Amino acid sequence: MAEEVCKHDLNNSCLSIFNFGIGSGLMALEVLKRNRKVSILGVDILPEMIERARERLEFWQSQVSLICGDGCKLIRWVGDNKFDVFISGYALHIIPREDRLNLLNNIYRVLKPNGLFITADKIVSDDLQHYREDNQLRRIVIVGEFKNLLREAGFIDVKEIFHN
Numbered sequence: 643m644a645e646e647v648c649k650h651d652l653n654n655s656c657l658s659i660f661n662f663g664i665g666s667g668l669m670a671l672e673v674l675k676r677n678r679k680v681s682i683l684g685v686d687i688l689p690e691m692i693e694r695a696r697e698r699l700e701f702w703q704s705q706v707s708l709i710c711g712d713g714c715k716l717i718r719w720v721g722d723n724k725f726d727v728f729i730s731g732y733a734l735h736i737i738p739r740e741d742r743l744n745l746l747n748n749i750y751r752v753l754k755p756n757g758l759f760i761t762a763d764k765i766v767s768d769d770l771q772h773y774r775e776d777n778q779l780r781r782i783v784i785v786g787e788f789k790n791l792l793r794e795a796g797f798i799d800v801k802e803i804f805h806n
């Protein structure tokens with residue numbers, strides 16, 4: 643994921659990155675370690691995660707801003723076309739399915755034209771037979787449904803980079 647982010651070519655100018663659900667900063671760290679010029683806005687709903695990310699990313703503090711809050715709400719306050727890249731690791735499955743289109747619409751809106759959205763998550767195939775409970779269904783990402791939501795939000799080039 644970090645490599646895909648750093649490959650995003652904008653004539654080597656500084657990449658502005660929104661990291662949704664930054665957690666303890668592991669993915670942000672992988673991006674920062676690659677020496678690509680980047681600035682990262684990390685958002686997490688839990689204060690303890692923001693604190694852990696702050697500690698982990700201390701060396702790169704001049705390139706990192708951290709905000710504690712609900713990313714689904716905070717993103718509404720971000721202007722259009724502000725970020726080159728939007729990353730999310732293992733966070734979207736936590737967002738209830740019914741709220742995901744709204745979030746994806748906002749992700750599309752805050753990305754610059756030709757912006758890149760990369761998510762790595764627990765994603766299941768379209769075969770739902772093992773997920774009968776309503777509660778489970780709200781908190782999983784289903785591959786076909788998610789790709790459709792991405793297209794509905796405006797994303798054109800939707801790719802699965804890898805899966806097992």
Ligand SMILES: C[S@@+](CC[C@H](N)C(=O)[O-])C[C@H]1O[C@@H](n2cnc3c(N)ncnc32)[C@H](O)[C@@H]1O
Nearest residue numbers: 663664665668686687688691712713731732733
């Ligand atoms: C499984 S962790 C992954 C953390 C990190 N991306 C990683 O890969 O190490 C998911 C993170 O998303 C955060 N999160 C969940 N819902 C969120 C929301 N609505 N807004 C912001 N962060 C959220 C959680 O607090 C948690 O830190």
